[in-house]
Amino acid sequence: MRKMIILMYDDLNTLIKKGEVVERYYNPKNYFKKIDFFLINQKKPLTSDLKKMTGNAKVNFYNIKLTFLQKVLLFFNLPFLSNHLENIVKNIKNKKPDLIRCYNLNFQIFIAQILNNKFNIPYIISLHYDLVNHLNNKNFLISYILKKRIIAVLNKAYRILPVYKSAARFLIDNKIKNFTICYNFTKTIKKKKTIRKDKHIHFVCTNRQFHYKNPINIIKAIKEIEDARLTLIGDGPLNHYLQNYVKLNRLSNRVFFIKKIKNSEYIKILGNFDVFVNCSEINEFSKGMIEAISSGLPIISNHQSIKIPELSRNFCLLNFNTPEGYKISMLKIINNHLLMKKLCKHAKKVYLKSYETKNCEKKFEKIYETVFNKDQVNVRYRY
Numbered sequence: 001m002r003k004m005i006i007l008m009y010d011d012l013n014t015l016i017k018k019g020e021v022v023e024r025y026y027n028p029k030n031y032f033k034k035i036d037f038f039l040i041n042q043k044k045p046l047t048s049d050l051k052k053m054t055g056n057a058k059v060n061f062y063n064i065k066l067t068f069l070q071k072v073l074l075f076f077n078l079p080f081l082s083n084h085l086e087n088i089v090k091n092i093k094n095k096k097p098d099l100i101r102c103y104n105l106n107f108q109i110f111i112a113q114i115l116n117n118k119f120n121i122p123y124i125i126s127l128h129y130d131l132v133n134h135l136n137n138k139n140f141l142i143s144y145i146l147k148k149r150i151i152a153v154l155n156k157a158y159r160i161l162p163v164y165k166s167a168a169r170f171l172i173d174n175k176i177k178n179f180t181i182c183y184n185f186t187k188t189i190k191k192k193k194t195i196r197k198d199k200h201i202h203f204v205c206t207n208r209q210f211h212y213k214n215p216i217n218i219i220k221a222i223k224e225i226e227d228a229r230l231t232l233i234g235d236g237p238l239n240h241y242l243q244n245y246v247k248l249n250r251l252s253n254r255v256f257f258i259k260k261i262k263n264s265e266y267i268k269i270l271g272n273f274d275v276f277v278n279c280s281e282i283n284e285f286s287k288g289m290i291e292a293i294s295s296g297l298p299i300i301s302n303h304q305s306i307k308i309p310e311l312s313r314n315f316c317l318l319n320f321n322t323p324e325g326y327k328i329s330m331l332k333i334i335n336n337h338l339l340m341k342k343l344c345k346h347a348k349k350v351y352l353k354s355y356e357t358k359n360c361e362k363k364f365e366k367i368y369e370t371v372f373n374k375d376q377v378n379v380r381y382r383y
Contacts (some may be wrong), residue, residue: 005095006038007102007112008037021264028368032368034058035054063324069082100123102125113349122371125159125161126182127161159179161181186267186364187357201333202273210237213283218277220323225334231273232334267295276297277299281302293347294355296348299315300318303318315350317329317343
């Protein structure tokens with residue numbers, strides 16, 4: 001029976017409340033029969049809410065409490081100075097996992113490295129953002145220390161799984177080769193695009209609303225295009241500011257807000273929109289973009305600080321992150337029905353070729369399979 005332990009630092013309850021529940025996300029192809037979650041400084045979620053994400057696996061939850069001092073000891077690889085940390089490592093080892101899985105980079109990756117060093121348990125880490133961009137936003141000393149420590153952990157990983165190409169930039173720059181790009185798979189629904197009776201073009205922007213994903217320029221562009229409608233899906237520190245701007249500028253009949261929605265419901269309503277419009281300063285090809293093209297929606301996005309390879313001109317219009325930039329892209333689509341039709345067609349075609357859920361699940365399955373192939377365990381793979 002294949003057993004996996006997931007060391008979880010990101011709050012599962014928050015993910016579930018946001019509606020980000022994707023079938024078999026933690027257990028592609030129902031590969032694992034048992035999954036033990038070790039939750040760091042968070043409460044146990046309702047098992048029923050997580051069931052879709054773990055498939056047929058038997059699931060157990062265990063809590064890990066880490067103080068600031070214990071986090072420091074983990075970071076500097078000094079767990080032997082704390083009986084509490086030593087007990088955590090021993091408890092995880094006693095579950096006899098075949099694999100340790102870490103989603104994103106946080107303190108759980110240091111626990112995974114310790115388990116590997118002591119007991120030779122392989123670990124796999126997902127990388128969900130452009131780490132180069134992230135470190136560039138910190139001061140030189142902090143960036144230098146973080147970089148050295150993270151490189152040591154990543155080099156020991158059995159496999160690193162960046163979720164898009166720009167997330168692999170740090171790995172390439174630092175000659176770390178044990179990685180495979182694995183895009184986020186999504187729930188797809190075979191449904192024809194909704195044909196509405198009104199003549200308005202409906203844009204949708206789905207993102208967490210914070211400094212690096214501020215959609216204010218998208219709203220300002222909509223203000224200048226009378227026939228356009230915009231729905232903003234998501235929440236964050238800027239939500240109140242955005243809603244106030246819409247009210248003050250009397251746009252409430254054209255700009256709408258949905259703070260949270262279940263992923264399964266979100267996928268169903270995507271067909272009600274015409275274009276996915278995005279604003280991001282973090283060099284990403286997001287899950288939201290993949291979900292959009294899975295429904296045949298073209299994408300309008302701002303230029304990020306580097307070129308995003310996945311954003312092909314076949315289905316995407318790029319512009320500067322200004323009201324005028326978004327306005328130009330929006331009007332191109334509104335005034336050119338043939339262009340709109342072409343972009344929609346290519347969006348769906350690209351999704352089916354490169355990001356289709358079943359194929360992405362199979363890719364994860366093959367990676368996990370190599371962990372259990374004794375002849376392959378120590379092999380480094382080319383990307």
